[in-house]
Amino acid sequence: MKFTLSWLKEHLETDASLADIVETLTRIGLEVEGVENPAEKLAPFVVAEVLTAERHPQADKLQVLTVNTGSGEPVQVVCGAPNARAGLKGVFGGPGAYVPGSDLTLKVAAIRGVESRGMMCSVRELELGEEHDGIIELPADAPVGAGFAEWRGLDDPVIDVAITPNRQDCMGVHGIARDLAAAGLGTLKPVEAKAIAGSFPCPIEIRTDDPEGCPAFYGRVIRGVKNGPSPEWLQQRLKAVGQRPISGLVDMTNYIMLSYGRPLHVYDLAKLKGPIVARKAKDGETMLALNGKTYRLDSSMTVIADDAGVHDIGGIMGGEDTGATDDTTDVVIECAYFDPEGIARTGQQLALTSDARTRFERGVDPAFLDAGLELATRMALDLVGGEASDVVRAGSPPTEQRVVEYRPEHCGELGGLDVPQERQKDILLGLGFTFEHGDPWEIDVPSWRRDVIGSADIVEEIIRIEGIDRVPSTPLPRVPGVARPTATPEQLVERRVRRAAAARGLNEAVTWSFVSEAEAEPFGGSACILDNPISEELKAMRPSLLPGLLxxxxxxxxxxxxxxxxxxxxxxxxxxxEHPTVGVVLAGERAPRHWSRGKAEPFTAYDAKAEALALLAAAGAPVDNLQALDGAAAVYHPGRSARLCLGPKTALAEFGELHPATLKAFDLDGPIVAAEIYLDAIPQRRGGSGRMRPAYAPPPLQAVKRDFAFLVPSETKADALLRAIRGADKATITDVSLFDVFTGQGVPDGQKSLAVEVVLQPGDKSFSHEELEAISGRIVAAAEKAGARLRD
Incomplete structure (x- = not known):
């Protein structure tokens, strides 16, 4: 919500400085997002007079001007504007001036061989409008040498305030002025909305056939208008807050909307056929809106229509066909009340936003229809002339009085700030509340405060005006002694995994919990599709962490x-x-190219396995008991992936190289490897969630290592052999690892040689030769039972 300081002072009698106003607005909950004074960027520009204008010797479309800037000797300016001529008064910028509309800083320059010491500016170059056909022409009485911004009245700061959705009353300058007055920054000026008697009956029927969507529809005709550009003061005010002036009638509706938060609409009476009616749209009806787009409507939407069709999406945007133009002579002014929830639904369905929708869906003042129509009538008569008809009032707005019971002590109990009763009364009266004394107070809520429904809302109003900064800081009670831990066992596991992953050189990503349906499809699709997604690309709840990571x-x-x-x-x-999960993606080069190894090395499935095992260990999983089994999801390459399982059914993780089809779906080139660890599948430790480590006891004797080579069928997995050997003598075998795989000379066809290293740890005494032979025998026997035989 933007407004100028002078605009605010039309509604607030105050001597407060701009700094005080800005500080107070933020303090009472109307956060100021910015303050901009147009005069500051236009300070270098002055009113100047063209003394002479001669044709440029080297260019037919350029002129060489002699300009009086009021600061000494005339200056020479090369100008290409067609309206530049001797005697014209315009706006001059000298060397060093920054031209905002052209994003350039002026300097002395030679243009086609002729020196130019500045420029005469156009409207667009100073960001005062879109006109760029020539330079600005000022009145003959404009004082040469005067600062242009000051002379033009542009020294009027623009204040930009962020209005929260519950403060519909502050969607107009008058409502903001009311809050400032209640905060002690001045006196609120009353709304001057004197009734204007009609001089003839309204010539068109106005009614509402949709009492739910449009409970009240007021209107009147003004005939004999002469529509055209609005006066300079009105155009300047609208431009200052980002509105584009269009015509006197349209600018009038925008001015009243911004001043009082009351949207209006004007129809060209000659373009209407039959009565003008608020009704539900018919399925399939269309309307060409003022933004140039055609919208398809349905029966849930409230519209304004006549016998010819729809001319207005009620409360959101008018139609192109019945808008007022310069040829308009008779108009209908509409002032209606629309149901906020219906406006919000329609706007969302049509993906259509407007200033009117922003106000109607928050809830405009239902008791301001007559005043709004009278203000519009008076302003229209002043701007475009004509005479007004009688007012037609169809339906009735929801103006039932709301009463809230309130006790003054609630302010201290709920808000933590004890405010004297008399001060509470003053604040409430300043905000427009009225009440009857008693126990409790019976407070009448003003019609413009749709958000106040209970005693807590009254406390909020008093506290914010009195000052939230005055609420004392009160520490919460705590149990004496050492604070108890608040993290759950699951959170502690996630913290350990996160630290372990970062320590291994992985970078943490935080991606959306939503993905597109196309991204979810390779992972089996999503079982949860949102009915109201923030976008089509974020419609499905992710079935895996990998889509976001990819x-x-x-x-x-x-x-x-x-x-x-x-x-x-x-x-x-x-x-x-929902399932707590850890996702890992490794893409690109595992190691860059180097003279010692040649080309760059890509990531392999073994890299993904190493990460999965390390993070499982950090999460407390029994990694020594895990098996690598087939059956990874279809997103992985079937021959380069596996599951890490406890037994054949409990999968704790999946890892491997991603399938080419998966990479294609995400527009990636391989190879890329990934892993997912299922934290909720890891078995909980018995006796609590703590990570109890056994006391470290270094072995008293040195370990013994023995190497074995076994022949196994080619399809045999090395893990099966390692597990068999590990179980041959659990008391002494502490580690088994594969260090070589060989096929070729000396190995029969259809078989492979697996070389393993077995680590044996003696207890209280060293192994004897006989004990080592016995252990070796048990290892060979276990391997043979698994389908292997000792290689000769």
Whole structure:
């Protein structure tokens, strides 16, 4: 909501400075987002007079001007404006002046061989409008040498205030002035809306056939108008707050809307056929709106129509067909009340926003219809002339009085600030509330405060005007002693995983919990599709963390990153449940090219496995008991992926290289590897959630290492052999690892050689030769039972 300081002072009698006004607005809950004074950027520009205008010797379309700037000797200016001539008074900017509309700083320059020491400016160059056909022409009595902004009356700061959705009463300058008056910054000026008697009966029927969507529809005709540009003061005021002046009638409606928060609309009477009616639209009806777009309507929407069709999406935007033009002579002024919820639904369905919608969907003052229509009538008669008809009032607005019971002590109990009763009364009266004394007070809520429904709302009004900064800081009670931990076991696990991932060189990403349906499709689709998404690209609850991570990886790769290592701790959504998950994506180069190894190395499935195992260990999973099994999701390459399971059914993670089809769906080039760890599948520790580590006891004796080579069928997985060996003697075997895989000479066809290293840890005494032989025998026996035989 923007307004100028002079505009505010038309509604507020005050001597307060701009700084005091800005500070008070923010203090009472109307946060000031910015203050801009147009005069500041136009300070270098002055009123100047063209003394002579001669043709440029080197260019037919340029002139060489001699300009009197009022500061000494005349200056020479090269100008290409067709209206530049001797005797014209305009706006001059000298060397060093910044021209906002052209984004340039003036300097002495030679134009086609002739020196130019500044420029005569157009309206668009000073950002005062869109006209650029020539330079600005000022009246003959404009004082040469005077500051242009000051002379033109542009020294009027524009205040931009953020209005929260509950403060519909502050969507007009008058409502903001009321709040400032209640805060002690002046006196609110009353609304001057004297009734204007009609001089003839209204010649058109006005009615409402939709009492729910449009409970009240008031209007009157003004005939004999002469529509045209609005006066300079009105255009200047509208431009200052970002509105485009159009004509006297249209500018009048915008001015009243911004002044009082009361939207209006004007129809050309000659373009209407039959009565003008507020009704529900018919399914399939269309309307060409003032923004040049055609909208298809349905029966849930309130419209204004005549016998020919729809001319207005009620409370949102008027139609192109019946708008007032310079040829308009008779008009209908509409002042209606529309249901806020209906306006919000219609605007959302049509994806159509407007200043009127912003106010109607918050709720305009239902008791301001007569005053709004009278203000519009008076201003229209002053601007475009004519005579007014009688007023037609169809329906009745919802103006039922609301009474809230309130006790003054609630202010201290709910707001934490004890305000004297007399001060509370003054604040409420200043905001427009009236009440009867008693126990409790019976407070009548003004019609413009739709948001006040209970005692707590009254407390809020008193506290914000008195000053939220005056509420004392009161520490919350706490139990004496050491504070108890508040993090849940699940949160502690996520913290450990997050720290472990970062320590391993992964970068944390935080992506949307929503993805597009196309992104969810490779992962089996989403079981939860939003009815009211913020966009079509964020419509499905993610079934996996990988879609968001892959999109992030693509953005990083597109920007030249050669190695992308991302992880995320979040939730995936399956059915009606959410599952805590860790996602990892590795893309690009595992190691850059180097003279010692040649070309760059890409990530492999083993890199994803290493990350999955490390993060599972950080989460407290029994990684020594995990099996790598087939059956990873279809998003992975079937021959380069696996599941990490506790037994055949409990999968704690999946990892591997992503399938080419998955990469294609995300517009990525491979290879790219990924992993997902299912934190909710990790079994809980018995006896509580703490991570109890056994006391470290270094072995008293050195470990013994033995190497074995076994022949196994080619399809045998190394993990099966390692698990069999590990179980051969659990008391002494502390580690088993694969260090070589060989096929070729000396190995039969259809088989492979697996070389493993077994670490044996003695207890209280060293192994004897016989004990080592016995352990070796048990290892070979276990391997043979798993389908392997010792290689010769």
């Amino acid at each position: 999109a992030a990886a693509r953005r990083n790769l597109d920007r030249g990153q050669t190695s992308v290592r991302l992880f995320e701790v979040g939730r995936r959504y399956l059915g009606n449940r």
